[in-house]
Amino acid sequence: MKFSETEKEVLRDNSVSKLYVRYFDIGLHPKTQNPFPISPIHFQENIHGFEIVPVIFIQNKVMLQQKLDIKDLAEKTIHLITEINQKNKINCTEIQIDCDWSLKSKDNYLKFIEQIKKLSHKKLSATIRLHQVKYFKKTKIPNVDSGVLMFYNMGSITPDSLNSIYNREISERYLKSLKKYPLHLNYALPIYSWAIHIRDQKVLGLRSKMDFATLKNDKNFEQISSIFFRVKQSNYKNGVYYEEKDLLKMETISAENLKEMAEDLSENATQKPKEIIFYDLDEFNLKNYEKNIFKQTVSCF
Incomplete structure (x- = not known):
């Protein structure tokens, strides 16, 4: 983990003192099917001056193991x-x-x-998902000090025009349940984007680090609508093969989306x-994003 100058500037401008840092994931070993850590973090610079919260992502299939030694x-x-x-001399x-x-x-998760x-x-x-808020009597509430509502990844990843990262209509089905949820919640809002790679109406995968400017400046792609690009000629980009007539659907979060979510x-x-x-x-x-988007979003609360 190493900050770029831009990242340092944003942290300074927004007086950020606390960072949630993904330490490692826990998955199942392909051979033994035992839980094991995936990609533990390597800090490449001194992060003193920040309060660090280690975040551990656990794949649900780990918790589905019937004989899991919790x-x-x-x-x-x-x-x-x-x-x-x-x-790394971190005291969390x-x-x-x-x-x-x-x-x-x-049951396994709550015991863990x-x-x-x-x-x-x-x-x-x-972390708490929207469905876990609405149906908390069934899904139960983990015995934690607080939850973080992940206000993103709301829909299915599909070839149609809906945005899977954020969809206001979907969010509205769950928002009213917030008043009844007994655990104190903080909120995590999305500032990422990706492209969905589509061939013959089938989703081939998500392509990260892809934005409008990247595709507009590439002669192998042509924009055919506000969110879709078509592959003009077969090519490789960032190690991925794109066949002629493949589609890329851009899913992004605008500044307006962020303010709407906050409100x-x-x-x-x-x-x-x-x-x-x-x-x-x-x-x-x-x-x-513009420099002041984070302060503007936070001021909506």
Whole structure:
């Protein structure tokens, strides 16, 4: 992890003192099917001066394992977090667990949270999805100090014109449930974009680090609508093969979207959030916004 000058400038301009940092993911080993850490973080610069919250993303399939040794997994998770902290002289007071748990994985997940709480002796937060807010009596609420509502990835990734990152109509189906949700929530808002690669009306995958300017300046692509580009001639771009007539659907979040999200959340919540988190800090994402967008968005709450 290393900040660019642009990223440092945005952090300074917005007086950011707290960073949520993805430490590692937990998945299943392809051979043994045992839980194992994926891509642990390497800090390439001194991040003192910031309060760091380690974020651990757990794939739901880990929690679906029927014979999962929850205590062992919690111990190994805490051990690796501690190891990274000691190596980088980080003294964290909070850990965040990110998992889109389901009804089938709920019991394992809730037990895992209990173990992490017991072993870490730290403040604990968990990511919460919209469906977990609306149906909390079924999905249950993890025993954490606070939740972070991930106000993005609302729809399915499809070849049609709907935006899967943010869709106001979809969000409105869930927003009224915020008033009844018993756990204090902070909010995470999206500032990323991607392109959906489509061939013959089938989605081939998500293409990150792709924006309008990149495609407009590439003679192999032509813009055919406000969000769609067509491949004019077969080519390779960033290691991906694009066949003639393939489509790229751009999904972005505008400054207006961010303010709209903030206003909708503010209108429907009973409590003010203590924090607004923007996902994620990346020079590629930041260049799509005016400098003051973050302050403007936060002022809506």
